[in-house]
Amino acid sequence: MGKTAPNILFIMYDQLRFDYLSCAGHKTLETPNFDRVAARGVRFDRAYCQSPVCGSSRMSTYTGRYVSSHGAAYNNFPLKVGEITMGDHLRKAGMDCWLIGKTHMKADSEGMARLGLAPDSVIGARVGECGFDIWLRDDGLWAEGPKGFYDQRRSPYNAYLREKGYTDHNPWHDHANAGIDGDGDIASGFLMKHAGKPANIREGDSETPWLTDRAIDFMEAKRGRDPWCAHLSYIKPHWPYIVPAPYHDMYGIEDIQPVVRSDKERTDAHPVFDAYLHGKLSAAFSRNDVRDVVIPAYMGLIKQCDDHLGRILDYLDETGQAEKTVIVLTSDHGDYMGDHWMGEKDFFHDPSVRVPLIIADPRSEADATRGTVSSKLIEQIDLAATFVDMAGGKVADHILEGRSLVPLLRGEESEWRDFAISEYDYSTSPMADRLGLAPRDCRLFMVVTERWKLIHAEGGFSPMLFDLEVDPQEFTDLGTSADHAEIIAQMYDHLHHWAKRQSQRTTISDEEIRARRQGGPEQVGILMGYYGDEGLPEEFTAAYQGKATPVEEN
Structure with a gap:
């Protein structure tokens, strides 16, 4: 580990759109603390996640590898034993790597049992927790249905709420993610009609401040024991779209940005995209009344995140730790919010697959780039390589498929990628049945360059193609245009070049x-x-x- 290795505070929000920050151009949502970090560092304006869904995106970020390399292609697909993670690389470089919050990681319990790895051993715990040492793990989705809870683990947040006097069966839902209706009944945040109600919880006890408190506890406990990497991973502004007062009514219909969609998108739509357009989420978010109630709540959740980011920044400044702590702000994916007639994520338009990424390195080597915006094509797998580089370690490029961003943070000339890749597996979705596809054919690939974006669908479909220069809103699919055959061939050349990469020889450099x-x-x-x-x-x-x-x- 280098003598000047900084602390790394790696903050990930869940389902935060790249353009819902004032420093990214949102006209009515003010995020002064995100802007504060951007003023201290670099905002990467064209960063892409490696899969537009929580689990697989995060597994790529934590391993520094593409989805088709690590294989955990959807939520709750286990990350196979043997995948080397960010924490493994950093510990080899002499830096601890801690988790505070969410990973959405599903452990390969069968693989662990086959190898005799006890989950309660140090090695077993790290393998079962995506390579992190755990300060606190809470994936923040304690939903309950006829088959029980979505997450079978113990909820530290629910335990905290019970200690604070919230004695309901599931206070995560009944208080943090629900309001009260006119009859005094629980108004579940899962029903979007309740999004405008205040969550039935004291603001200081809600999820974002609770996790912020835990992060400050961590940093206080680690003072004088530098350097460290801490992954502070929030569940918000992910749905349920409901937020406590005073954030529930900070924004109104007048603050909603114009929807980005066109009727021509639904005319002769690509079969896979068309399957999504006929799905339940699309039907909901195509309605203006849904957008009118959900988007102000989503903005309120982001504003709450920004305020509590301010608490962290103030703490670092006041304790003298800011000068030795790199701040990284990002998200695992975006949220359509009705753009392109879509809800949630799950496809490759920019609102879904493009993510915010801001990095502020306090060291003097990064002075030349403070307050700048980079338009380089960034993949979120670049973060693992970046952190190893910052820790003074050697980037194991036969394992890590991303590139260190350190040269870009220092304003150094560096050869960079010509295209970025994202992947998506929709084999568990209703769209797979709608299209009559076998699981192995339910795969999508995105290739994006400075100007073009191509989406390839397995199963014998034509591609989708967008000209981002002429059509930045991605309304016109040119995938069957004979006039663009040469461009399509070039984009497939990029995809084929990427597909031939060496990705499985990870045991020898x-x-x-x-x-x-x-x-x-x-x-x-x-x-x-x-x-x-x-x-x-x-x-x-x-x-x-x-x-x-x-x-x-x-």
């Missing part, structure tokens, strides 16, 4: 392979292609020389 070339098999006594010993250095045959010992007959 290029450097080690080159070293083996220099040694040669003769160094270990393998003599191939020699008729006699002419020209062979004696050292190669020394073990094979001497008088033979005849074998006695029985």
